[in-house]
Amino acid sequence: MRRKTREVLVGSVGVGGKNPIRIQSMTTTPTMDTKSTVEQVKRLVQVGCEIVRITAPTVRDAKNLETIKNELLKAHCPVPLVADIHFSPEAAIEAANYVEKVRINPGNFTDGKAFRVREYTDEQYNGELKRIEERFLPLLLKLKNLRRSLRIGTNHGSLSDRILNRYGDTPLGMVESALEFARICRKYDFHDVIFSMKASNPKVMIAAYRLLATRLDDEGMDYPFHLGVTEAGDGEDGRIKSAVGIGSLLEDGIGDTIRVSLTEDPECEIPVAREIADRYSDENVIARNKVTKQSYEIATARQGGPRHDSNAFTRRESRGIQIGSLSVGGNAPIRIWSKVALEKDSSLKLLALLEERLKNETPPELIEVSYHKPTFSQLYEDFYVSLKNETDRLALLISFQQGQVPASLEFHCDGFVYHIDSFLKEELDRLVEHSKKQKVPLVLLSEDIMALAEALSHVPLGHSLLVGLKMDQAGSVHAVRQFLVKRESRADTLPLVLYSTDEEPNLNTALVQGSLICDGFGDVVCVGKANMSSSHIQFAYNLLQACGSRITKTEFVSCPSCGRTLFDLQSTAERIKSKTGHLKGVKIAIMGCIVNGPGEMADADFGYVGGGPGKINLYVGKECVEKSIPTEMADEKLVELIMKSGKWVDPT
Numbered sequence: 049m050r051r052k053t054r055e056v057l058v059g060s061v062g063v064g065g066k067n068p069i070r071i072q073s074m075t076t077t078p079t080m081d082t083k084s085t086v087e088q089v090k091r092l093v094q095v096g097c098e099i100v101r102i103t104a105p106t107v108r109d110a111k112n113l114e115t116i117k118n119e120l121l122k123a124h125c126p127v128p129l130v131a132d133i134h135f136s137p138e139a140a141i142e143a144a145n146y147v148e149k150v151r152i153n154p155g156n157f158t159d160g161k162a163f164r165v166r167e168y169t170d171e172q173y174n175g176e177l178k179r180i181e182e183r184f185l186p187l188l189l190k191l192k193n194l195r196r197s198l199r200i201g202t203n204h205g206s207l208s209d210r211i212l213n214r215y216g217d218t219p220l221g222m223v224e225s226a227l228e229f230a231r232i233c234r235k236y237d238f239h240d241v242i243f244s245m246k247a248s249n250p251k252v253m254i255a256a257y258r259l260l261a262t263r264l265d266d267e268g269m270d271y272p273f274h275l276g277v278t279e280a281g282d283g284e285d286g287r288i289k290s291a292v293g294i295g296s297l298l299e300d301g302i303g304d305t306i307r308v309s310l311t312e313d314p315e316c317e318i319p320v321a322r323e324i325a326d327r328y329s330d331e332n333v334i335a336r337n338k339v340t341k342q343s344y345e346i347a348t349a350r351q352g353g354p355r356h357d358s359n360a361f362t363r364r365e366s367r368g369i370q371i372g373s374l375s376v377g378g379n380a381p382i383r384i385w386s387k388v389a390l391e392k393d394s395s396l397k398l399l400a401l402l403e404e405r406l407k408n409e410t411p412p413e414l415i416e417v418s419y420h421k422p423t424f425s426q427l428y429e430d431f432y433v434s435l436k437n438e439t440d441r442l443a444l445l446i447s448f449q450q451g452q453v454p455a456s457l458e459f460h461c462d463g464f465v466y467h468i469d470s471f472l473k474e475e476l477d478r479l480v481e482h483s484k485k486q487k488v489p490l491v492l493l494s495e496d497i498m499a500l501a502e503a504l505s506h507v508p509l510g511h512s513l514l515v516g517l518k519m520d521q522a523g524s525v526h527a528v529r530q531f532l533v534k535r536e537s538r539a540d541t542l543p544l545v546l547y548s549t550d551e552e553p554n555l556n557t558a559l560v561q562g563s564l565i566c567d568g569f570g571d572v573v574c575v576g577k578a579n580m581s582s583s584h585i586q587f588a589y590n591l592l593q594a595c596g597s598r599i600t601k602t603e604f605v606s607c608p609s610c611g612r613t614l615f616d617l618q619s620t621a622e623r624i625k626s627k628t629g630h631l632k633g634v635k636i637a638i639m640g641c642i643v644n645g646p647g648e649m650a651d652a653d654f655g656y657v658g659g660g661p662g663k664i665n666l667y668v669g670k671e672c673v674e675k676s677i678p679t680e681m682a683d684e685k686l687v688e689l690i691m692k693s694g695k696w697v698d699p700t
Contacts, residue, residue, distance in 0.1 A: 050301040050328075051261060053272040056197050056240050058099055059128030059148035063197075063242060063305050064272025069298070069325040070305035072274070073314045074101040074132065074608065076617075079109040079116075086119045088314065093127050095318045099305070101130040101151060110142035117146050130199065133157070134206075137183055144190050149242075151199040154225045158183040159208030168214060176210055181232050188238055197240040198233070199274060202226045204247035204256070219245070219256035223263055230269060241271045242305070248279040248605045249651070250293035251566050251596060257297050272304035273297075279605045279637070282311040282621060284587065287320055288558040289594040295559030296566055298328050299525045309608040311621050311638075317608075323555050363568045363597075364532070366543045369489050369512055372443030372462035374413055376514065377543030377571045381598050384588045385545065385574035386412035387447075401580055406441065409632075410589045410600050412580055414572060416445045416465055419452050445491065453479050460486055468494035471502040480507060493518060493547055497531050514572070516545025519560045528564055543571040551577050553587040558594070565595040602628055603635040605652055615640065615658055615679055624656060627687060630699040634690070637667075653695060656686055668693065 055065030063070050073092050077084040079102055089100050104110040113131060120127065131143030131150045137157060140150050158180050168176070191198055202222045215221035222245050233241050243264075245256035257273060264271060277293035280286040290308040297303045308321040368378025376383055388398055398417065405411045447465035453475045464483050466476065483490040489512035494500040500515065507513055517528050532544070546561045546569070553575040564570050573591065576584040592598035606621045621638050628636060637652040655667030659675060664682035666674040666689055677685050690696045 051273075051303075052270060053304060054239065054270045056242055056272055058130070058197050058242075059126070061098055061128050063099075063274075067304070069303065069328055070098045071096060071318060071321045071325060072099040072101065072130075072305055072307040073097045073317045073321075074103070074307070074309075076314055076608070079103055079105075080112055082112060082115050082119060085116055086123070089116075089120060089127065089129075090123060090125050091315050092318065093125055095315050096322055097127070097314075097318050099128050099130060099149075101132050101307075102147075103132040104136075104139050104143045105134065106136065107139050107142050110139040110146075113143055113146040137187060140187050141190055144187065144194060144196050147196070149197040149199060150187070150191065151201045152187070152229075153201055153203055153206055154229050155203060155206035155208045155211065157229075159210055168210065173210070173214065177228060180228060181235075184229060184232055185236070188233060188236055191240070192236070192238045195240075197242065198238070199242045199244060200226050200229045200233075201244040201246065201274070202256070203278060204245075204249070204252055205278070219252060219259050222247075222252075222256040223260045226260065227263060227267075230264075230267075230271070234269070239271070242274050243271055244274040244276065246276050246278040248277065249596065250277055250289055250296070250562070250594065253277055253293045254296050254566055257302055258300070261302055273302060274305045274307070275303040276307040276309055278309050279607045279639075280309050280311075281604050281606050282618070285590055285594065285604070286310045286312075287555060288562070288587075288590050290320065291324055291555040291558040292562030292566060292591075292594050294324055295327070295555075296563035298324070299559070299563050311606040311608055311617055313618075314608070320555065324559065327556065327559070364544070364570075365541070366571055367541050369514060369543055371414065371445070371489055373440045374443045376414075380571070382565070382570055382592055383413045383572045384410075384585060385414040385416060385547070385572050386580045386585055387416045387574065387577060388418070388580050402442065405580060405582065405585065408582065408585075410586060411441060412585050413441065414443050414445055415580070416447045416574075419446055419448050448479065450475065453482075457482050457486075461488065463488045463491060465491040465493060466503075468492060468496065468499050468503050470496070471499050471506075473506060476503055476506060480511065483512070488512070489514060491516060491545060493545065495519075495549075497527055501531070514543045514545055516547045516572070518547050518549050524560050525563050528569060529567075532569065544569060545572040545574065546570045547574045548576060550575070553584055553591075557587075558591055562591055562595050565592070565597050599633050602631045603633075603652075604638065605635065606638040607640050615662075615664070620656075623683060624686065627683060628690065631690070631695065631697065634695050636686075653693070654686065654690060656682065 053064035055062045055067060061070060075085050075088045077088050079085060085102065092100055102113065104113060110131060117129060128148040131147045133140040133143065133150060133152050135156050140152060144150050202225050204222055207217065207221050207225055211221045211225045215224050226243055230241065243260060245253060245260055247253040247256065275294045275297055277290050280289045294306050306321050306325060308317045310317050366377040368380060369376050374383065443462040445463045445465050446461045447467060449467050450469050450472055455478065464479055466479050479490060491514040492500060492503050493516045495518035504515060517531060546564055548557045548561065550557050557575050561573055573588050575588045589600045593600060593603065604625060606617065617640050624636065624638055635652040637655040639655065639657040657665045657667060659665035662679050663676040664679055665672050666677065666686060674685060
């Protein structure tokens with residue numbers, strides 16, 4: 049069930065209440081460049097953007113919003129505009145004259161951020177809150193008088209020193225930062241408020257929004273939420289990370305308007321956001337309404353309630369099982385499952401395909417081959433004779449559809465997979481006996497929870513077993529949560545396979561599986577039907593990296609650009625990736641300006657941040673180690689910095 053909120057009007061566009069999920073984006077042009085900004089806004093509207101945000105870093109920029117607004121009205125483009133404000137209450141007050149909503153960042157609206165360590169007494173802290181109210185009140189009264197709305201937009205990367213010193217760099221700190229401003233709004237009877245809790249780490253973002261929803265309920269506040277994963281990056285990585293963070297919350301009924309932040313032209317964000325939002329249209333939500341509330345309670349309860357600490361993410365405990373030479377479940381990494389339809393590929397073709405995939409840094413690990421009797425006589429022998437030096441990286445699973453399980457099996461494998469449509473005891477008994485005889489595990493897969501539960505109850509205790517739910521329909525996230533909790537006495541200890549039946553891995557795949565992975569569910573992932581496609585396998589590894597569950601390549605955090613950006617972010621990001629993309633496990637932040645840069649780099653190894661026109665600042669963690677480097681020298685200096693730190697390896 050979608051969280052109940054009041055409706056907040058952003059111009060003529062209603063957010064929250066019974067309105068659909070609204071789609072937003074932000075311009076990347078300099079605000080003083082009226083023509084370019086107006087043209088970009090028009091392009092955004094043409095592709096379906098409903099609310100457009102424009103940065104206003106100075107009072108001068110804020111004044112130019114009037115010209116931009118007038119030009120848009122002349123062009124018959126009355127889209128609501130939002131002024132994005134950091135550091136300058138004066139710019140916010142000026143912008144309120146011309147736009148339908150003002151976004152402020154509580155981390156820097158009145159506070160600074162210098163990573164100072166200071167202990168505040170309660171008296172000192174309350175004095176700071178009074179200072180915030182005095183600085184915030186003029187804007188609040190103006191918004192109320194002009195009937196404008198407000199977004200209180202907390203960013204994980206720009207929490208104030210005061211918040212960091214009392215609450216730490218945590219979801220709790222993000223929530224408390226926003227609530228300080230929310231209570232001032234309530235004190236002065238201003239309620240046209242929307243909240244956001246953005247982070248570049250989907251787990252932190254999910255935890256912060258869940259906690260905020262709980263805290264607002266406790267305080268009797270029903271304000272809508274704007275969702276987004278900030279600094280998501282570009283390409284498939286940016287899309288996966290956005291789908292994981294935004295989709296996880298929409299699955300829980302949390303969220304009223306969204307923005308997908310990509311390091312690409314802003315028009316590219318809208319189709320991605322629309323695809324995510326359409327999953328939660330009225331007709332699609334009906335299938336979820338009966339389970340969402342209970343499922344959300346399960347997700348938060350098993351983590352000890354809404355998380356306060358961004359380091360408190362725990363993976364569901366499962367018993368370890370050996371499949372061939374691979375360990376699955378327990379303390380093993382989440383494994384990658386790939387499928388092959390042997391009817392289309394001979395045994396020799398399969399072996400050639402496996403050899404090709406094994407040349408990659410990220411090969412498949414569990415290979416499901418569908419049962420096809422005529423080709424199986426030599427499969428196991430060929431598999432191990434041809435790939436005997438690689439078998440520690442692969443395990444071969446033979447899968448059966450219902451009605452396929454023979455009375456006897458003359459071949460061997462590393463495990464059996466049984467696809468259950470409805471429970472057939474005699475056939476299951478045969479397969480259990482086969483797996484016992486060959487001393488290999490059995491995997492039970494189904495999209496029918498009841499059939500899977502019944503089959504599970506007929507497998508002897510102590511049998512080496514994995515369990516999986518096929519996830520290609522509405523309610524899959526909630527079905528997995530409820531299945532494991534309701535079957536806690538048995539299923540909750542079994543390794544879990546997250547098994548997609550989508551033809552191609554897509555945003556829906558990332559959303560469903562990523563939501564569960566971020567909640568700690570899942571020991572194996574399978575993302576598509578194709579015959580061990582390299583793109584499918586890479587998608588699976590990218591999904592695990594986006595969830596912070598298995599790191600197999602360089603991690604890039606890059607902002608989506610805006611009018612504050614001090615260099616061409618897209619070309620810069622591509623250039624840095626080409627030079628450092630082989631550094632497995634290294635995290636590099638590429639930031640256009642200092643607003644969120646130092647903060648979002650809190651867990652990054654290195655940062656590349658715009659420090660002024662034509663100048664770059666380089667960071668190691670939170671520390672700025674080199675300032676005002678000319679742009680043409682910055683890439684080389686970054687590589688030198690990585691080498692000096694001992695994290696550089698030459699590309700192979």
